[in-house]
Each structure stands twice: as C-alpha cells, then as structure tokens.
Amino acid sequence: MxxxxxxxxxxxxxxxxxxxxxxxxxxxxxxxxxxxxxxPASDRHGKNDPSPHTAPVSIDSVTLDAEYRVLTGMQEFDRVLGGGIIDGSLVLIGGDPGIGKSTLILQVLNGLAQGPRSVLYISGEESVRQLKMRSQRLNTAASNMLVASEINIEIILSTVDSVKPDVLVIDSIQTMFSPDVASAPGSVSQVREATMKLMAMAKQSGVPVFLIGHVTKEGAIAGPRLMEHMVDTVLYFEGDQNHVFRILRAVKNRFGSTNEIGVFEMKEAGLAEVPNPSAVFLAERAENAAGSVVTACMEGSRPILVELQALISSAGFGTPRRTVLGLDHNRVSLLVAVMEKKLGLNMAGHDIFMNVAGGVKVSEPAVDLGIAAAVASSFLDRAIPDKMMLLGEVGLAGEVRGISRLEPRISEIRKMGFTRCIVPKSSLKAVAKMDGIELIGINRLGEMMDLLF
Ligand SMILES: Nc1ncnc2c1ncn2[C@@H]1O[C@H](COP(=O)(O)OP(=O)(O)O)[C@@H](O)[C@H]1O
Ligand SMILES: [Mg+2]
Structure with a gap:
C-alpha cells in the first residue's frame, strides 16, 4: 500500500x-x-519489461540482410535520412509549432502510400476531419493512408498490431498517454513511457516509426532530453515563420551522416522541394550594391551560396548598435575589431547591421572573409567587383586562415556563374585548377582590401 x-x-x-x-x-x-x-505501477525488472533476456551471440555469427531502405519519393527528405527509411527505425522530427511538421509528414506519407505500402497516421492533436481538410488542401488523399485520432498508447499499439502498417507516424509524442503512468500527457514520465513502448514495438516488428515532437523556446525538444538518446534519428525542421524557406536538418543519425539538410519552400499547396538552394537564395540579390557579398557555406555535404548583407551608418546618440541576424553576433564583433585595428577603418560611432538574406543561419568560420568584405564595402560605400566571391577564416592578427572542403565550394561557385574567388593562400594547394574560375590566394586581410577596392 x-x-x-x-x-x-x-x-x-x-x-x-x-x-x-x-x-x-x-x-x-x-x-x-x-x-x-x-x-509507473509496474515494477521495473518484472513482467512489463518489453525485452526478454537474450543470450549473447558471437558477432561473427550475426547475419545481415542487404541494407534495405524505402524511398519516400521526396528526395530532400530521403537524403536527410541518409538515403531512405530503414526498417524498425525510430525517427524524431522536432520543430516549432506551425513550422510545417504535420504538413511535411503528410506529404511524405502520401508519397509512400502511392505505392503498395500502407501507412498509419495517428494524430493526438487533430481530429480525423481536420486531417482530411489538410490532406485535401495538399492534395494528398491516397487510399492506402489510414488515419486515426488517438492518444492512448496502448490502443495505438493494438491498432498497429491489427492493421500492420508499413510505416507509423505519431503526431505528436507530447500528446501521448499511457494509463500505466499517473502523470498528465506531456510530462517527462509520459513521454518517456510512450517512446519506450513505441521503440520496443518498432524493434520487434520492424515497422519504422516517425515521432513528431514540439520544441521549446530555447530550442530543445520539449520533454526529456533522453528521448533524443532513445531514438535512432533526430531531425529538426526549422525556419523563420516570416520566410517561406524551411530547412530539415539531421542532428543525430544512426544510419547516415548528420548535418545533412533538405531545403523546402512553404506554398499554398504544401511544401515544395528546393533542389538548388543557392539559386533561390541569390535570386533577389541586387547587383552592384554596397554591403552585399556572396559566400559559400557548407551544409552537411552540400555547399550553399548565401548573400551576406551589411549596413554601416553613423550612429545618432549613445552607444552604437550592433544588430546581427543569421550570423554569430560575437564573430561579427570580433571581425569588426580586427578590421579597426588592422585596416584602420574607424567604425566606432557607427551602427552596424548584418543580415543573411533569405532567413538562413550561418555559423561557419569560412564566411569570415565574406563578413569582412561586406562590412568594408558598406563602410566605404563601394560595391565589390561583379562575379567576385570570398572564402576564408580570419584570425585575430588579421591573417587569413585555411578552410576545409574548398573544392566542393568552388565547383558550386563556378556553377552559379562566378568567375573570381578570393581564397586563403594555404588552402590553394588543396584544389585542382578549374576552368572558368580564377582563384586568388591571400594571406592577410589587407590584401583583400587592395583586391576589392
Ligand atoms: N490554408 C492554408 N493555406 C496555406 N498555408 C497554410 C494553410 N494552413 C496552414 N498553412 C501553413 O501550414 C503551416 C502549419 O503547418 P503544420 O504542418 O500544421 O505545422 P506543425 O505541425 O509544425 O505545427 C502554417 O504555418 C502555414 O504556413
Ligand atoms: Mg502539427
């Protein structure tokens, strides 16, 4: 008692x-x-333990079937997963409310249900009629897609047992409820219990399971951190509510590379894949505008060209403002300090605003040279030469340091029609000479100024 x-x-x-x-x-x-x-009412080591004791076997004697991946027909999604869905995998998709998680998964399921596969979509948030409404808007009503509105994890598991779907989606894990646990849905114990049960089901039956999870204001998936350890793959769906672009990012993947991204555009009829993000992010770039610089950042294995914008204007009263969107604030302050010291550009008393066009976030040091060029360009009010790009890390002594993966960046730059690129001299050795693009190696920040202005 x-x-x-x-x-x-x-x-x-x-x-x-x-x-x-x-x-x-x-x-x-x-x-x-x-x-x-x-x-939980059940005791830990006893009858409710989902995995019976298994005798160890020699790793030599374990046989493997050929790795079997199911393609969803949505290339951006498949790539982020590492090349398709693996049987028995547990995938968590996190993101802010309203970012489009349900939309994405509905479109993915629709792609799967076009074939002979049956898919089961369980929503704890929306009624079956709401799902139908969205599905009509997205034009995704395949007869192989079964939907249900349910929060009781036990009922869901028995439904899965009787329906035997090829793919299961739980939207969202925070609404799931297990009668074994006394606390309210959304609490740590409930989320953990539901995830455990779904994991046991996925591993036993081989049905891949997608869990949708909400993300808190601080960016962590609401509920226990340990949920991220339990699942095989964690994908974040991110983007700015005010921009149409959405990025699906793998932050953990037991079956593929992490930091792969998929780029989507939110449209009236749902999410459209963006196979060439560079072209989209540069589409509205103003030619010959002071303060605008194009640079290449790596997102997983893919180089993406982004436009950095700087605006330096003389401050009115008080402390000058430093407002930075999409870049690391400290990095920008550091580069501005280096430029003041080493190049003699006196930017004290000036407001500095920086932005990455399209709402993209860039955190690589390889864009340092691009930031410096954008700041200098706006400060001097002189546009940088046409078809010119910059890549490189900048150190505190004003030296330009080598960067990784120069070659894929250069080929993307060339593909987008740029003809000249300033790169760190030390990285120059690592790339083979390419036609149609001139690489200019520099050692110091001062050399960049001579080349540009
Ligand atoms: N009728 C509509 N027309 C166009 N876009 C819509 C419509 N309804 C919803 N959306 C878009 O879908 C988004 C909500 O997507 P949803 O998949 O429900 O998000 P989540 O599941 O991540 O909370 C909204 O932010 C909006 O951009
Ligand atoms: Mg939703």
Missing amino acids: KKNTRIIYCCQECGHQSPKWMGRCPECGAWDTLVEEKP
Whole structure:
C-alpha cells in the first residue's frame, strides 16, 4: 500500500528523479522544473519489461540482410535520412509549432502510400476531419493512408498490431498517454513511457516509426532530453515563420551522416522541394550594391551560396548598435575589431547591421572573409567587383586562415556563374585548377582590401 502511494519529483528538462522537491535540478541545473509524479505501477525488472533476456551471440555469427531502405519519393527528405527509411527505425522530427511538421509528414506519407505500402497516421492533436481538410488542401488523399485520432498508447499499439502498417507516424509524442503512468500527457514520465513502448514495438516488428515532437523556446525538444538518446534519428525542421524557406536538418543519425539538410519552400499547396538552394537564395540579390557579398557555406555535404548583407551608418546618440541576424553576433564583433585595428577603418560611432538574406543561419568560420568584405564595402560605400566571391577564416592578427572542403565550394561557385574567388593562400594547394574560375590566394586581410577596392 505504501509503495503505491510513493511520490517522486521528476525534472521536466532532463528526467532526473528525486524523492523530495527541490527548487533546482541537481542534474541539469534548471530552476523550478521538478514536478510531482507517481512512478509507473509496474515494477521495473518484472513482467512489463518489453525485452526478454537474450543470450549473447558471437558477432561473427550475426547475419545481415542487404541494407534495405524505402524511398519516400521526396528526395530532400530521403537524403536527410541518409538515403531512405530503414526498417524498425525510430525517427524524431522536432520543430516549432506551425513550422510545417504535420504538413511535411503528410506529404511524405502520401508519397509512400502511392505505392503498395500502407501507412498509419495517428494524430493526438487533430481530429480525423481536420486531417482530411489538410490532406485535401495538399492534395494528398491516397487510399492506402489510414488515419486515426488517438492518444492512448496502448490502443495505438493494438491498432498497429491489427492493421500492420508499413510505416507509423505519431503526431505528436507530447500528446501521448499511457494509463500505466499517473502523470498528465506531456510530462517527462509520459513521454518517456510512450517512446519506450513505441521503440520496443518498432524493434520487434520492424515497422519504422516517425515521432513528431514540439520544441521549446530555447530550442530543445520539449520533454526529456533522453528521448533524443532513445531514438535512432533526430531531425529538426526549422525556419523563420516570416520566410517561406524551411530547412530539415539531421542532428543525430544512426544510419547516415548528420548535418545533412533538405531545403523546402512553404506554398499554398504544401511544401515544395528546393533542389538548388543557392539559386533561390541569390535570386533577389541586387547587383552592384554596397554591403552585399556572396559566400559559400557548407551544409552537411552540400555547399550553399548565401548573400551576406551589411549596413554601416553613423550612429545618432549613445552607444552604437550592433544588430546581427543569421550570423554569430560575437564573430561579427570580433571581425569588426580586427578590421579597426588592422585596416584602420574607424567604425566606432557607427551602427552596424548584418543580415543573411533569405532567413538562413550561418555559423561557419569560412564566411569570415565574406563578413569582412561586406562590412568594408558598406563602410566605404563601394560595391565589390561583379562575379567576385570570398572564402576564408580570419584570425585575430588579421591573417587569413585555411578552410576545409574548398573544392566542393568552388565547383558550386563556378556553377552559379562566378568567375573570381578570393581564397586563403594555404588552402590553394588543396584544389585542382578549374576552368572558368580564377582563384586568388591571400594571406592577410589587407590584401583583400587592395583586391576589392
Ligand atoms: N490554408 C492554408 N493555406 C496555406 N498555408 C497554410 C494553410 N494552413 C496552414 N498553412 C501553413 O501550414 C503551416 C502549419 O503547418 P503544420 O504542418 O500544421 O505545422 P506543425 O505541425 O509544425 O505545427 C502554417 O504555418 C502555414 O504556413
Ligand atoms: Mg502539427
């Protein structure tokens, strides 16, 4: 009797459990995240354990079937997964509310259901009629797609057992509820329990499962961090609500490379794939505008050209403003300081605004030279030469440092019609000479100024 009424306090950030309430979680240090919960009624080592004890086998004797991947017909999605869906895999798709997770997965399922595969879409958020409405708008109504509105994980598992779908989608994992656990849906215990049960089902039956998860304001998937450890693959669907572009990014993948991205555009009729993002991000670029520079950043294995924009204007009163969107704020401040010191450009008393066109986020040091060129170009009010690009990392002494993966960047640059590219001299050796593009190697920031202005 006493055992059943025991209460535990569970951190909603990291899943740490404590017998008494505390203001601060001793595990992850988050404040006011411990919430009263009842532990699962089942005992841990007993009958409810999903995996029976398995005798170890020699790794030599394990036979492998050829790796079998199912293509969804959506190339951007398949690439992010590492080349298609693997049987029995558990994939978590996270993203802000309204970013288009349900839209994406509905289109993916539709691609699958066009073939002989049956897919099961379980929504805990929307009614079957709401799903139908979206599906009509997206023109994705295949008869092989089964939908249900349900939150009870036990009922879902028995539905899966009877329907035997080829792919299962749970939208969203935060709405799932297991009667074994006393706490409310969305709490750490519930999310963990539901994920565990779905994982056991996926591994046993080989049905691939997609979980949709919400992301908190801070960017973590709401619920326990440990959910990210339990699943095979974590994909983030991100983008700016005000921009039409959405980026699907793999942050963890047991079956493929991480940091692969897929680029989509949100349209009235759903998400459209963007096979050539560089062309899209450069489409509206103003020619010969001061402060605008094109550079190439790597997103996984793909180089993408982006336009960096800087605006330097003399400040009115008080402290000058430094506003940076899409780039690392500290990186920009550092480069501005280097330019003041090494190039003698006096930008104190000037407001500095920087932006990456199209709402893209760039965090690579390889774009340093591009940032410096954009700032100098706006400060001097002189456009940089036509068909010119810059790549390179800048150090505190004003030296231009080598960057990785120069060759794929250069081929993308050439494909987009640029004819000259300033690169670090040290990286120049690593690339073979290419027709149609002139590579200019530099060692110091000052040389860039001489070449550009
Ligand atoms: N009737 C509509 N016409 C055009 N776009 C719509 C319409 N309804 C929703 N959308 C788009 O779909 C997005 C919501 O997508 P959804 O897949 O429901 O997001 P999530 O599942 O991530 O919360 C909205 O932000 C909006 O951009
Ligand atoms: Mg949704």
